[in-house]
Amino acid sequence: MPAPASIAHRHRDPSHHVSPRTEDESGICSSGFRIAGPPAAVASAIRSADPAIQGRLIGQLQRQVGNSLVNRLLASAERPTTGGQGLPVQRYAVGLPAGTSDCAVVVGWLDAHSPYRNDSGWARTNAAFDWGGDFVYSGSADSLTVSLANPTVTLRKNVDMPNWSPGNPAMRSAWTQMSADLHAHEARHEGIADNW
Numbered sequence: 001m002p003a004p005a006s007i008a009h010r011h012r013d014p015s016h017h018v019s020p021r022t023e024d025e026s027g028i029c030s031s032g033f034r035i036a037g038p039p040a041a042v043a044s045a046i047r048s049a050d051p052a053i054q055g056r057l058i059g060q061l062q063r064q065v066g067n068s069l070v071n072r073l074l075a076s077a078e079r080p081t082t083g084g085q086g087l088p089v090q091r092y093a094v095g096l097p098a099g100t101s102d103c104a105v106v107v108g109w110l111d112a113h114s115p116y117r118n119d120s121g122w123a124r125t126n127a128a129f130d131w132g133g134d135f136v137y138s139g140s141a142d143s144l145t146v147s148l149a150n151p152t153v154t155l156r157k158n159v160d161m162p163n164w165s166p167g168n169p170a171m172r173s174a175w176t177q178m179s180a181d182l183h184a185h186e187a188r189h190e191g192i193a194d195n196w
Contacts, residue, residue, distance in 0.1 A: 039073055043074055091162070094163065094164035098166055099166075100171060110122050123160060124159070126158050126160070127156070127192075127196070131153050132154075133152055157190060159186045159189075162182075
């Protein structure tokens with residue numbers, strides 16, 4: 001039996017002011033939660049948590065190992081009962097104060113911290129295809145022919161984009177427009193997956 005995952009929460013003393021960090025300590029997300037353990041136990045712990053805790057734990061793992069690995073971890077844990085749909089991971093948190101008003105600061109943060117900074121930029125569309133059907137065999141030995149009857153193809157896709165709620169009205173407007181443009185770009189990748 002695999003070892004259980006451990007989830008720890010860092011309690012803060014409200015009488016002791018701590019300046020906000022610009023970067024998380026290794027392995028600790030800004031929510032103060034930390035998760036560790038064998039992959040199956042981690043996936044099980046995430047699935048058994050309430051939605052708010054799930055989001056925080058998934059966000060922490062996503063920053064540590066990337067969205068693709070988190071999707072595979074959660075999909076593999078679900079595959080035995082639901083056909084592998086997995087728990088969607090669709091947003092990564094932007095770790096800037098809500099009062100940030102300088103676009104260059106936001107762009108710099110995304111360029112430096114996006115989990116996709118080394119390949120696709122600020123967002124990524126992931127598509128996975130599963131296929132099935134019934135094998136039909138005819139002939140024998142050297143003349144054996146194999147074909148597929150009742151073929152099926154299932155598409156699973158998700159779009160991972162930055163998530164942030166700026167408080168500055170001008171920044172909120174700029175962020176909303178950028179998010180819409182970024183989502184429109186990712187929708188083109190979704191369309192390619194649909195055509196496939």
